Amino acid sequence: MTAYRAAAPHRPVPDYDRRFDGQPVVHCPDCHWAQALDRYLHEGPWALIYWHADHPDDAVDHLAAPPDRLAVPAYVEWWASGHWLAIEDKRTEGSGVLFGTECLEIFRSVSAHGGLERAVVANTHRRRIFPSTARANIEDAAASLFRTGLLRPAPGLQ
Structure with a gap:
């Protein structure tokens, strides 16, 4: 059975019964790939479904707890646009989307060393809040980015 599953084509589907942040989920019943749609970035499930069918080895369960x-x-192409994070998901044909400063801090932190510490410190100083509050805000934003496929486990963790 395992050999069949490895050789069989992947048939990802939208799952309108499962929702994350009000958006449907796409998943593949032939492997563990799953993620939530971002209503502005992905513009529907079909581009992601076709992408996964073409890239079955790049399967991450984005609905699991973030590492x-x-x-x-x-x-994912990203850049700073003033104090905003501009993102373009190359898996879809949609246009780029702007995210807030916390998300920009997360992408800078993750790109630098894979963790969220740098983003927590930046958020603490920028908003003049307690580190525990800054950490909770950053972890919530990072979890949302992870669930929509814009972040993934660092290499070696998959």
């Missing part, structure tokens, strides 16, 4: 160390996937 401690994260990475920016190769299919």
